[in-house]
Amino acid sequence: MSRQRVPKGKVFQKQDEKIIKTLQELEKNCSDDFLVSKFEELFPEDWVKIVKRYEAHERLTPEGKSHPMPHPRKYLLNKFKNYRNQYAKGEDLDEALNAINTTQPKFTEETPENIEDIIVQIKDKASFEKRIEAANKLGKFKCEQSITVLRGIVECDKIYDVRKVAYDRLKRFGCEVGPPLKDKPYIDREIQEKFLAIKSQVNETSSVDRYIKKFKSMFPEEYDIHLYQKKNQFKKWVENIVSNLPKIINM
Structure with missing residues (x-):
């Protein structure tokens, strides 16, 4: 019998859109309780998904260990934080919603002005998160330098998630590139x-x-x-x- 695992991926889909639509139903300075209740009312199936994901973490995490997902109420409030702050400051949520629903070009065929800074970020060996961020930045600009750097990441980076992002961006450019192999277990004998x-x-x-x-x-x-x-x-x-x-x- 295979070991059970917590499901991967987004807990619920179209998160930004649903967060904005919930806020539009509320006063700018509403309480946390009103916000959570309104979301449950508008999107009951998504609230159930949040609760079930949390329960899966609780059930499958060994005793004495921690897991990354906060309690459902806290999880939801965290998701609302940025848009809630914008709303409180008087920003137009309709414009934010329109921006979400407007198809943006995947990339431009030009060289980014700050490409040297991005390359420095790519070379940060101590932060796979920064390298992923830099690979995504390069993925917005299809140019010879971006392609060369992204190919180098696919071939040489020690972290699979970084290699996978670079691979995905190259495929989006239309480049021929082989998929990266998954990481082997890392054993540091020293x-x-x-x-x-x-x-x-x-x-x-x-x-x-x-x-x-x-x-x-x-x-x-x-x-x-x-x-x-x-x-x-x-x-x-x-x-x-x-x-x-x-x-x-x-x-």
Whole structure:
């Protein structure tokens, strides 16, 4: 019997559109309770999906572990935050709704003015999230430099999600490119040696956050891979390694 997993993808579809339509039914400074109730009233099926996704996380997360999804009410309020702030400041939600429903061109055939800055971001070995953001930026501009950089990402980046974004953007450009392979399990056989090197650079009483900061600066690629693979368990993983390090004896 296969192991059960929490469903992937968006919890509910057309989120921005439904958030705006809910706000348009309410006063600008309405309470959280009114907002949640109105969303439940307008989109009952989506509210059920939010609750079910949360319950799946709760059910399938091992005891003592955490999961990334907040309580349904908090989850929904987080989704509303940006548009709610805009609404409170008097911004026209009809214009925002029209922008969402207006088809935008996928890309332009020109070179971005800030391409050098984007390339610097692409080279940030310590942040797969920044590299994904940069790949998406390049995906808006079909030019020789963008194509070259995106091909390099597909071939060389150590994180599958980054390679996949670059691949998708190249396919959208109409380029011939092979799909990236999924990541193999990453085994860092020298992780203790790395953390002993980090320990020699920090104080004996340094916090876990200090170790993480030093890990990022001394071993950016390894930091990035472990952060990507362990996600919200990353800090706990570092804490376990640090707590089991042998003492450094000063001669």
